[in-house]
Amino acid sequence: MHSKLLRFYPDPCKKVFLKGLYLNHQLHELGTAACPFVYANFLSSLDGRIALEDTAHQGTYIPKHITTASDFGLFMELHAQADCLITHGGYMRALGEGRLGNILQVRNKDLVEWRRNHGLQPQPAVIIASASLNFPLHDSLKEHGQDVYIATGRNAAPDSIRYWQDLGYPLLFTGEDNMVHGAPLIDALSGLGYQSIYLIAGPQMLDTVIRDKQLSRLYLTMTHQLIGGKDFRTLLTGSMLGPEGNLILEALYYEQDSPPGSGQFFMQFGVERFTDTDI
Ligand SMILES: NC(=O)c1ccc[n+]([C@@H]2O[C@H](COP(=O)([O-])OP(=O)(O)OC[C@H]3O[C@@H](n4cnc5c(N)ncnc54)[C@H](OP(=O)(O)O)[C@@H]3O)[C@@H](O)[C@H]2O)c1
DSSP states (O other): OOOEEEEEESSOSEEEESTTTTGGGOGGGTOOSSSOEEEEEEEEOTTSOSEEEETTTTEEEOOGGGOOHHHHHHHHHHHHTOSEEEEEHHHHHHHHTTSSOOOSSOOOHHHHHHHHHTTOOSSOEEEEEOSSOOOOOOHHHHHTTOOEEEEEOTTSOHHHHHHHHHTTOOEEEOOSSSSOOHHHHHHHHHHTTOOEEEEOOOHHHHHHHHHTTOOOEEEEEEESOOOOOSSEEOSOOSSOOOGGGOOEEEEEEEESSSSTTSOEEEEEEEBTTBOGGGO
C-alpha cells in the first residue's frame, strides 16, 4: 500500500499514494439519512468478466490471478466508510461452508481507528438480501455486536419468514414478489438512519440497485488481463438498461506493475445525482 499510482483524470499525470486513496473520499459525509450515499466496488477483467463458472462444482469464483493486495486494500478502505453493508444469502451460505473469506468486519487496526475517529460505529450494520431466506448466520456478526437485518420480498416463504422472526431478526419487506427491489430497500435503510451504504454483493444485487436508480457511485477496478472462460459472470444480470446505465467518470488511476506483468485501472463513476464536485 506504499506504492504510487498515476492519476489520469482529473488533473492528469500526478503521482498519488495508493494508501488512503479511497479513504480520503469521506463517503460517510456524502449522504444524509434522507438521501443515503450508496456505493459499490467491482473488479473486472478487460474482457468484462467478474467471475468464472466452475461447471464441475456448479459454483462461481474470482480467478486468483486477477486479484491484488492493492485492490483489496482499496475495497477495505471503502468498507471502513460504511455504516451499513448490503450482502446476500448466497454469500452467507458460501461463508458458512468456508468457500469464501469473511468480509463482514473491518479488521485492519488503522481502519478500525479511522472509524472511531470519524464517529462511525466500530463495525457496520449488515443487511442480508435473500429471496430464499435459506442461509446460516455467521458467528462473527454476534461477536462484533453488529446490527443485522434481513431484506426480502413480501411473497417469501411464510415458514422461512417465521423462522427468522422467531429468532428475533428484523425483516425488511422491500419487494412485492419474493425479491428485494432497489428503491424500497434503500428507502427502508434511509428510514433506519443509514447514510453510507456499501453494496458488497454481486451482479444480481448491483442490477437491483442500479435499475431503481439507487446507486450513487460505482468503483471499478479493471485489471489489464484478458481471462477468457466460456461461462462467466459480468457486472449485471438483468434485461437491457436505459439512461440509468449512463455513468459519469469521476476519477481514473493507473497502477503500472500490479498484477505482475500487467497493470490495472482504478476507476470511479458517478451518476447525475452525485458527481465529482461532491468528492
Ligand atoms: N469481481 C468482483 O468484483 C465480484 C464482486 C461480487 C461478486 N463477485 C463474484 O460474482 C459471482 C456471483 O456473485 P454473487 O453470488 O455475489 O451474486 P448475486 O447475483 O448478486 O447474488 C446472488 C444471491 O443474492 C441474493 N439476491 C440477489 N439479488 C436479490 C434480490 N433482488 N432479492 C433477493 N435476493 C437477492 C440471492 O440469495 P438467495 O439465494 O438467498 O435468495 C442470490 O442467490 C460470485 O462468484 C462472486 O464471488 C465478483
